Amino acid sequence: MSAASTTPIIERGTATSRIAAIAVAVIIALLAIAPQFLSAGVVDRMTTLFIYVILAAMWNALAGFGGLVSVGQQVFFGLGAYFAIRLADAGLNPFVALFASAIIVGLVSWPLSLVMLRLKNGEFAIGMWVIAALTHLLVNLDRLVQGETGTSLISLNVYDAGTRRVTIYWLALASMTALLAILFGLLRGSTGAAIRAIRDNEDAAASVGVRVTGTKRLLFVLAAFGIGVAGALWLATSITFQPKTYFNVQWTAYMIFMVLVGGIGTFEGAILGAVVFFLIETWFGGTGVWYLVGLGAAAVLFSLFLPRGLWGTIEERFGLRLLPVGYRVRLAEDAADPAGNGVHPEMTTTNRETA
Amino acid sequence: MSFLAVEDLVVRHGLLQAVRGVTFSVGRGETLALVGANGAGKTTLLRAIAGAHLPSAGRVMLDGADLTGVPSHRRVAMGIALVPEGRKLFVRMSVEENLLLGKTAGRPGDWSVDKVLEMFPNLKPRRHARTGHLSGGEQQATAIGRALMSNPDVLLLDEVSLGLSPLIVDRVYAALQGLINSGTTIILVEQDLNRALSVSDKVICMLEGRVALAADSRSVSRDEVTKAYFGLHRQKAEPA
């Protein structure tokens, strides 16, 4: 991928981004010691925020960078929790089970990707939903789960509430940081160039030798693993496992909302979107159904009028780059002719206008 | 008296300027031949007149009315029909269905499926065949027929002889001669210079998006057109 060295991404170290890097380190350090000073309730809410950031970043990795919009990501969320229950039931330490479970989710997603990645656009989106619905039904059949009654991660109860709360907080913070770092590393590395090429024009990328399917598979498995972590962490915070809650399409709705509002295809956007969603939930979550109507309406309005989301718009207007991975949302070019007639010359020229 | 007029037309494809300030006009019933090398902007110019490309500057006028912002389907209703380059038939539909689509705009006139089949007898046995299965000549005949079905005042023909055997080209032009005589205004893009000059009243040679030569087809010499075609008519190359 020597071609990547001529793209503007390589000129990364702007003054702003260096300051941002230091700021990120400081923020993580502050978050790590924060539980000392925060009330139990706030610690729990912060844990929730970290999980939201993971969900948003992982859905964004898939849709914003891999061009794969899935409406079935709740399958990995549910499986993350389910495998954790199963492993803990088999005698594994519950905290270890959380991560062992996510690894299994990642492993399961690989063969799944062999079939699903051959689907296009909307077919992939709903196809994943079918997978989620089927998985939900199959998990219900497990005697341990007892159908929709559900079960609990009982073995977590051996720890006292305080220890449990702070441990889960740190695990969530560490998971979020690690997953974001992996994603950031991927996007800046040679895979990042491939990802951007695919996102701009899949056919053209394939024709110049980019490993399209391999790269998409990597993102698919990463997203499955990350969302599996999130599902397992959610189980740890709430203890109870009801399949209906975990395999609910609402999780994907949240992911879509966060990424659309924050800015699809921008690394910072997903994080911003998660924070926005977290605040909206904190303030308006109590209004129940209107809150959900609002989320749906916001998704519609952002997709129609602000498809780059908040961060994409800010970035475009002010040329601001905090954590440059060298990518800008390019939904408009994705029109990649549905009829499959190959590459239009006009399209190739517009794609050149990147950066 | 100009019937169709193009004024300072500029058309871009992204960053590429395909047509750079073209002005010309055609009188009612006249036939204009557009010649020029590949990439000279002929196809883009025809498509802009038909409304498939919106110009970034300039105007297209038909009988005094400004067409510039009018979408392509309404231009068909106003009497402009294009036989596009590469025919662009609806390959999943039959010959008859393609022809009937030409009637969508609903302009009054006497073109009908039967009349088109009379004009191109080779289509008669293929009436219900999908156009994807036709020979090049049959496809071209269908494309011309489809344009005629809208009873156009102005017919734009883009390289109708491309990819056809000389015999078929003769047949197509024999059919077109009837239209030319009937008083339809025609703008045609044609690579064969002799043919272009023999069927037209006026000729325009395009070079790099501009008009390099505009002349009367009867009085212009083949040599002059050839020079314009290769840009040799200029004293020295213009700065790009």
Next chain:
Amino acid sequence: MSNQIIQGVLLGGYYALIACGLSFMFSVMRIINLAHGSLAVLSAYALWWLASRFHIPPFAGLLIVLPLMAAIGWALQRFLLERSARGGALLPILTTFGLAIVIDNMLFEQFGADTRSLAPFIGSLSYDSWEWPGSIYVGKLAVIIFLIAVALLGGLQLFLSRTGLGRAIRATSEDPDTSGLVGVDARRANAVAAAIAMVTVGLAGAFLGMRATFDPYAGAPQLLFAFEAAVIGGAGSLWGTLIGGIVLALAQTLGAQVHPQGFLIGGHAAFLIVLFVRLSMSGFSLRGLLHRPSRSAS
């Protein structure tokens, strides 16, 4: 056993009904409308509201609801899909998914969580049945739904192949650019297609309400059924959709025989098996499941 097969085939008629709008919209506009199921449920609620509030029987209510659904389809295309499709192939998925969330929760807000049914408003039709030879009882409603599905698919096929508007819609789906050049208003053709699709969705919603119960969140499973039937039925003709619907229903019937919770599992499994077989047969050149077979060179 033959009894179950007949019931399965008849249920397939309902699936074909709900699937045909989805695959019709996809074949014309290349958009999969994720609000498809929610709009069907919206129609069911509209009929329920007319029946319970104003005593308008559901079949008469259709005279009000179907034109409304057509208007919704037209507006959907003009104000949402057209704009969002300009942003690429992925954006309409997000737009319509957001719309589904809005519709579902508005229905919940308006009508609450209770499950409803149109069955009480159609009298004995909801339970009447005919006895066929071999002491097989088939529900009248199921037969009516099946026949309407067949009539609708046939009518749609005729409309597309025999009328000017139908041809214009097909031309637009094949090549919107060129259809404009022959005088077809592609925007109008798309809006009409969306309106027609929504009429079929409205009808499907009516039968959903008559043959079963529904609640505000019933749209998602209906969307999945529609999608599965359309994909199983495969490329192209509307009749494929009918076959897809029947296969889906038979798989569900079979699943229910195997395990008490096997009804839905059977359907999803059949979908995945068909998907897998088709993918392994088509090699790597697959461009899409709902697409028609690749067109021959122009």
